[in-house]
Amino acid sequence: MNRITHNIANSLHDFLIQTNPDKIFLLCDAETRIFCLPQLSDIQFHHIIEVPSGESAKTLHVCDEIWKDLAEHGATRNSMLICLGGGSITDLGGFIAATYQRGIAVCYLPTTLLCMVDAGIGGKNAINLGSLKNYIGTFRLPSAIFIHPAFLSTLPETEWINGKAEIIIPSSSKGSILGIPLPMHLNIYIQKMKIFWPMEGPWLQA
Numbered sequence: 001m002n003r004i005t006h007n008i009a010n011s012l013h014d015f016l017i018q019t020n021p022d023k024i025f026l027l028c029d030a031e032t033r034i035f036c037l038p039q040l041s042d043i044q045f046h047h048i049i050e051v052p053s054g055e056s057a058k059t060l061h062v063c064d065e066i067w068k069d070l071a072e073h074g075a076t077r078n079s080m081l082i083c084l085g086g087g088s089i090t091d092l093g094g095f096i097a098a099t100y101q102r103g104i105a106v107c108y109l110p111t112t113l114l115c116m117v118d119a120g121i122g123g124k125n126a127i128n129l130g131s132l133k134n135y136i137g138t139f140r141l142p143s144a145i146f147i148h149p150a151f152l153s154t155l156p157e158t159e160w161i162n163g164k165a166e167i168i169i170p171s172s173s174k175g176s177i178l179g180i181p182l183p184m185h186l187n188i189y190i191q192k193m194k195i196f197w198p199m200e201g202p203w204l205q206a
């Protein structure tokens with residue numbers, strides 16, 4: 001189930017009623033805990049796991065701590081992991097969910113533009129192996145992705161730039177890719193975004 005929503009608490013609540021996990025765990029970082037978690041105040045989480053922000057969370061050491069935390073708090077194969085964050089959190093949480101007890105359900109709530117348009121939607125997850133980026137991971141789609149554009153209201157400018165860059169990344173400096181002019185690529189991307197976010201907003205402006 002993939003959905004754009006203006007009421008994240010209701011959407012998540014309905015999804016959890018339908019899927020009926022025995023325990024609901026939340027994975028977040030310090031920023032998403034402060035800025036985004038308050039919008040989920042109606043949801044009863046069995047346990048909240050906070051990890052370091054950004055790339056530093058995507059390590060085996062952090063995974064080890066999360067796996068143990070889940071076990072200590074009684075996570076079973078019927079539990080659900082909710083990932084509230086950017087690509088670092090969905091990459092890490094997706095990997096944790098794919099591996100804990102051979103796989104538990106996971107739901108993504110992307111909070112960065114990059115995660116909404118790329119990291120959170122492709123079914124890839126990964127952690128780093130030392131300096132080797134995204135070396136350990138799996139391909140596994142989450143049970144649900146809920147995109148709540150209002151999460152972006154607190155996003156720092158640099159993260160907006162990262163997200164926008166990801167949207168136009170196929171654009172080459174030569175002005176064309178595979179012989180297709182850059183404006184056509186941009187047009188294709190904007191059309192994709194309109195399908196994905198069928199609403200008006202600053203993200204649809206050039």
Ligand SMILES: NC(=O)c1ccc[n+]([C@@H]2O[C@H](COP(=O)([O-])OP(=O)(O)OC[C@H]3O[C@@H](n4cnc5c(N)ncnc54)[C@H](O)[C@@H]3O)[C@@H](O)[C@H]2O)c1
Pocket residue numbers: 029030031032035036053054055058085086087088089091111112113114115118119120122123124125126134151152153154155156159162
């Ligand atoms: N799996 C994939 O297909 C895929 C694709 C692209 C990138 N990635 C991965 O995504 C990661 C980068 O993700 P990212 O760019 O989303 O950044 P991020 O998850 O590292 O977050 C960047 C910063 O923004 C903060 N933040 C997140 N949401 C916020 C909000 N709503 N308000 C205020 N602060 C907020 C975070 O706490 C963090 O400090 C990289 O590890 C990259 O490898 C994965």
